[in-house]
Amino acid sequence: MHYIHPLSTYQIESLRHQSTRLLSMRLSRAEPTLRQEVVEYVLDVGSQLWSLRRGKANASRLMGFSQGLLAAWEWFDRIRRWKNPKLTISVFILYVFVIFYPQMIIPSVLLVIFGTGIMNFRSRPRNPPHMDIKLSQADTAHPNDLEEEFDTLPSSKHGQILTARYDRLRSMGGRIVMLIGDLATQLERIQSLLSWRDPRATSMFLMFCLVAAVVIFMLPPKHLLLFSGVFVMRHPRFRIDIPALPQNFFRRLPAKADSLL
Structure with missing residues (x-):
């Protein structure tokens, strides 16, 4: 029944408060x-209440997870801009090998x-997890933030x-x-590609x-991927400093932001 008729958020919160009251008594x-x-x-009863400290802690957790993706993108950007020509040539040769032997991609x-998991075996956690003050941002929290976090609902403060x-x-x-407005603008620009709001852009x-x-129908997929890889990893001598044509075209697409009050 929990999967067929799941409880709503308000019902879960009500049950949580009832169980908290019964256990406390x-x-x-x-x-x-x-x-x-x-x-x-x-029981984490106040998890839905406002807490600036907890918001900063969750933001740092999210940034910590995305650091790996950012590092991978920076590594690829250095390869793409030929910061290390030997590494760029090696990666391009590996890319060509993968194109002509696609069955080797998944293995x-x-x-x-x-291999990454085996290398991380030496640095595995030795102790069980405990409360982390730095992760919780409790050591750098301002007294006003803590006072606001421990305030009652409704607030007992005035003035x-x-x-x-x-x-x-x-x-x-x-x-x-x-x-949110910037995200909505980007999504509206994608939607405007087929809406004929800008006839020239849609055409x-x-x-x-x-x-x-x-072109995709006429060219074999291997040749198309090879051409795409050559274009992406081309030498900086064949690049221009201004934004790319697709990026410039996308920025000029109409959105509903100008119609807002």
């Missing part, structure tokens, strides 16, 4: 007694993953303190609104799709 009569704050902390990737907190939330919310995109379909 039972454990308060035990020997030794356990305070209600401890039960709420163990090679699996072997690389296996200038609530005004300062509200202004800070407005500034953070403004940045989030700008981020150019349709002609590109037609020519690309004919």
Whole structure:
């Protein structure tokens, strides 16, 4: 039934608060007694409440996960810009080998993953995980942030303190609104490729799709991938500093941002 008729978010929160209250009443009569704050902390009752410290901690966790992807992109960008010509030529030769022998792609990737796991065996965690103060941003949290985190709901503060907190939330919310607006603009630009809002852009995109379909149909996939690899890893002497044509074309596509009040 949990999969066929799952509980809503409000039902889960209601059950969590009910179980917290029942456990607190039972454990308060035990020997030794356990305070209600401890039960709420163990059951993570306040996970849905606002906490600037927890938001910073989650952002650092996300950045820590994305550092590997950023490092891989920087490594490929150095190869693409011929920072190390020997490494670039070696990677291009490996790319050509993979194109003409595609059956080696999946086994090679699996072997690389296996080798990476074996190399990480020496640096494996030796101790069980514990509370990490640095990960939780508790050692660098401002006293005002901690005071706001431990405040009750509704707030027990009044006057200038609530005004300062509200202004800070407005500034953070403004940045989030700008981020959502930028994402919506990019998605609307993709949608406008076929909406004929800009007839010239739509006609150019349709002609590109037609020519690309004919070229992909006529050329073998190996030759197409080989040409794409040569174009991406071409020498900086054959590059230009201005943005690429597809990027410039995409930036000029219409969006609904100009129609907002």
